[in-house]
Amino acid sequence: xxxxxxxxxxxxxxxxxxxxxxxxxxxxxxxxxxxxxxxxxxxxxxxxxxxxxxxxxxxxxxxxxxxxxxxxxxxxxxxxxxxxxxxxxxxxxxxxxxxxxxxxxxxxxxxxxxxxxxxxxxxxxxxxxxxxxxxxxxxxxxxxxxxxxxxxxxxxxxxxxxxxxxxxxxxxxxxxxxxxxxxxxxxxxxxxxxxxxxxxxxxxxxxxxxxxxxxxxxxxxxxxxxxxx
Amino acid sequence: xxxxxxxxxxxxxxxxxxxxxxxxxxxxxxxxxxxxxxxxxxxxxxxxxxxxxxxxxxxxxxxxxxxxxxxxxxxxxxxxxxxxxxxxxxxxxxxxxxxxxxxxxxxxxxxxxxxxxxxxxxxxxxxxxxxxxxxxxxxxxxxxxxxxxxxxxxxxxxxxxxxxxxxxxxxxxxxxxxxxxxxxxxxxxxxxxxxxxxxxxxxxxxxxxxxxxxxxxxxxxxxxxxxxx
DNA sequence: ACCTGAACACCGTTCAAGT
DNA sequence: ACCTGAACACCGTTCAAGT
Numbered sequence: 375x376x377x378x379x380x381x382x383x384x385x386x387x388x389x390x391x392x393x394x395x396x397x398x399x400x401x402x403x404x405x406x407x408x409x410x411x412x413x414x415x416x417x418x419x420x421x422x423x424x425x426x427x428x429x430x431x432x433x434x435x436x437x438x439x440x441x442x443x444x445x446x447x448x449x450x451x452x453x454x455x456x457x458x459x460x461x462x463x464x465x466x467x468x469x470x471x472x473x474x475x476x477x478x479x480x481x482x483x484x485x486x487x488x489x490x491x492x493x494x495x496x497x498x499x500x501x502x503x504x505x506x507x508x509x510x511x512x513x514x515x516x517x518x519x520x521x522x523x524x525x526x527x528x529x530x531x532x533x534x535x536x537x538x539x540x541x542x543x544x545x546x547x548x549x550x551x552x553x554x555x556x557x558x559x560x561x562x563x564x565x566x567x568x569x570x571x572x573x574x575x576x577x578x579x580x581x582x583x584x585x586x587x588x589x590x591x592x593x594x595x596x597x598x599x600x601x602x603x
Numbered sequence: 604x605x606x607x608x609x610x611x612x613x614x615x616x617x618x619x620x621x622x623x624x625x626x627x628x629x630x631x632x633x634x635x636x637x638x639x640x641x642x643x644x645x646x647x648x649x650x651x652x653x654x655x656x657x658x659x660x661x662x663x664x665x666x667x668x669x670x671x672x673x674x675x676x677x678x679x680x681x682x683x684x685x686x687x688x689x690x691x692x693x694x695x696x697x698x699x700x701x702x703x704x705x706x707x708x709x710x711x712x713x714x715x716x717x718x719x720x721x722x723x724x725x726x727x728x729x730x731x732x733x734x735x736x737x738x739x740x741x742x743x744x745x746x747x748x749x750x751x752x753x754x755x756x757x758x759x760x761x762x763x764x765x766x767x768x769x770x771x772x773x774x775x776x777x778x779x780x781x782x783x784x785x786x787x788x789x790x791x792x793x794x795x796x797x798x799x800x801x802x803x804x805x806x807x808x809x810x811x812x813x814x815x816x817x818x819x820x821x822x823x824x825x826x827x828x829x830x831x832x
Numbered sequence: 833a834c835c836t837g838a839a840c841a842c843c844g845t846t847c848a849a850g851t
Numbered sequence: 852a853c854c855t856g857a858a859c860a861c862c863g864t865t866c867a868a869g870t
Contacts, residue, residue, distance in 0.1 A: 381854070381855075382850085382851085382854085382855075383849075383850045383851075383854065383855040383856075384849085384850040384851030384853085384854060384855075385850080385851050385852060385853045385854055386851085386853070386854060387851095389852090389853070389854095390853090390854080391853080391854090413842095413843065413844080414843085414844060414845080415842090415843075415844085423854080423855095424854075424855055424856075425844080425845085426845075426846075426847085426854085426855075426856080426857095427853070427854055427855075429844095429845070429846080430852075430853050430854075431853090434844080434845080435844065435845090497773060497776065497779050497782060498779070500771070500779070500782045501778075501779040501780075501781055501782045504781040504782050504785045505781040508781055508785075513788070514781065514784050514785035514788050514789075515785060515788035515789040515791070515792045516807065517785055518782075518785040518786065518788075518789050518804075519789070519800075519803045519804045519806075519807035519808075520804075520807055520808075520811070522763060522771075522800070522801075522804035522807075522808075523756070523760070523804045523805065523807045523808025523811065524808070525759070525763070526756055526759030526760040526762070526763045526804065526805075526808060527752070527755055527756040527759055527808060528759070529759040529762060529763075530754070530755030530756055530757070530758040530759030530760070530762070531752070531755040531759070533755070533758060533759070534751060534754070534755050534758075542729070542751075544726060547726065549730075550726050550727070550729070550730040551730075552730055552733040552734040552737055552743065553726060553729045553730045553733050553747075555743050556733045556737075556743035556744060556746055556747040557747065559742070559743050559744035559747075560743075560744040560747050560748070562744070563744050571748075571751070572751075574748045575747075575748045575749075575751035575752045575755065576752065576755070577748075578745065578748035578749055578751075578752045579748075579749070579751075579752025579753070579755060579756060579812070581815065582749070582752065582811070582812045582815030582816060582819075583808070583811045583812065583815060584815070585814070585815035585818045585819065586810065586811030586812060586813070586814035586815040586818070587811060588818075589814045589815070589817075589818050590811075590814065610835070610836075611835085611836075611869085611870085612835065612836040612837075612868075612869045612870075613834085613835060613836075613868090613869040613870030614833060614834045614835055614869080614870050615834070615835060615870085616870095618833090618834070618835090619834090619835080620834080620835090642861095642862070642863080643862085643863060643864080644861090644862075644863085652835080652836095653835075653836055653837075654863080654864085655835085655836075655837080655838095655864075655865075655866085656834070656835055656836075658863095658864070658865080659833075659834050659835075660834090663863080663864080664863065664864095
């Protein structure tokens with residue numbers, strides 16, 4: 375990069391760019407500098423190329439985002455569902471899902487509202503989540519709602535993890551005693567356990583969701599027994 | 604707007620602008636046109652003013668965002684906690700919270716990672732959530748984690764509601780039968796009930812969270828009885 | 833103090849010209 | 852086909868000049 379000669383005009387002997395190279399450079403820049411310092415011109419500079427050269431490989435900045443989304447979706451694709459019990463599998467999946475997004479904070483908001491391509495690898499994981507819930511007795515439409523709800527929680531938690539730590543700090547307001555006390559007590563817990571506030575909240579919420587599922591499942595089992603009798 | 608005369612140079616007799624006017628115009632534009640067509644120049648045009656005039660009342664575009672966030676936070680501030688049982692109060696709160704954000708989709712991602720000012724009105728609601736959970740037996744640090752988890756779920760659900768409806772459409776892929784069946788079955792449920800997919804998922808997740816809380820609470824009550832004996 | 837008008841330093845994107 | 856170089860139509864923001 376430092377000692378690179380200036381390239382002359384005309385088509386070079388071998389390609390300097392490619393779609394994947396552009397997408398990965400864009401993701402690097404996003405991680406390094408956040409949404410600032412992330413533009414087509416920045417990507418081009420980092421690749422030692424003129425901005426207009428990018429448009430031979432990507433259609434637009436939005437197209438670069440689509441590429442980033444697919445790269446990230448691929449990384450979520452883990453398959454813990456074959457070996458683990460249904461609840462453990464869901465917990466493992468949720469953790470890995472959140473971790474992928476949390477390690478690329480600026481992408482969360484970008485990607486959460488962007489449709490997947492139909493050939494996306496994400497659907498492999500979706501399939502497994504629906505299947506495991508269906509096998510455990512949930513209707514498939516309800517399983518899909520549960521899947522979406524869990525994704526919403528995971529993405530929201532990743533957003534929260536990306537927020538500044540003192541986002542909810544009450545300062546020294548006297549009119550909100552319970553909240554201030556809760557904030558102080560949580561800080562102590564954070565110091566003790568080493569788990570950050572966002573991590574604690576994620577675990578708390580995931581516990582509640584899984585506990586809610588357990589309750590639905592055992593209620594279903596009980597009513598089945600009553601019915602069979 | 605149509606018949607306005609061109610204003611000459613120099614300070615006008617009475618102010619045409621104010622901070623709140625700018626912020627509310629910005630929110631209107633955001634709702635109308637999304638993130639496109641939303642810029643300082645657009646705000647200025649809608650107010651019949653030159654872009655540079657805005658900077659007499661706001662420091663920057665970021666400052667406008669901060670204003671929008673505070674307007675929205677104020678609207679969430681409902682107080683159903685005094686009259687309702689703890690679980691009903693949480694459900695009411697979650698619904699109103701989501702509704703405020705869902706009616707301003709483009710703001711969600713913008714505002715979710717932005718710290719609140721210490722004098723924000725949002726803390727009034729936080730105080731009530733912590734208080735009601737504390738009264739029902741949760742430790743305050745844990746109550747705060749539950750509050751944050753519920754917010755994450757709510758914001759994530761609002762993001763989901765803002766996403767295009769066919770975001771997860773599997774097309775006619777043959778390799779994901781359970782997911783495709785679930786998608787079709789959910790469509791039927793949507794047609795029957797009138798509740799959109801995002802609404803169904805939100806209700807499913809909220810049910811799970813509340814059920815999880817009920818389970819924790821009754822487990823606590825049971826262990827207390829055992830201990831007292 | 834609060835507006836206009838002109839300007840500055842940026843963007844994403846297009847397109848002809850070169851190999 | 853794939854690069855450079857110049858250009859276009861935009862941004863957010865600054866600042867002098869005017870009342």
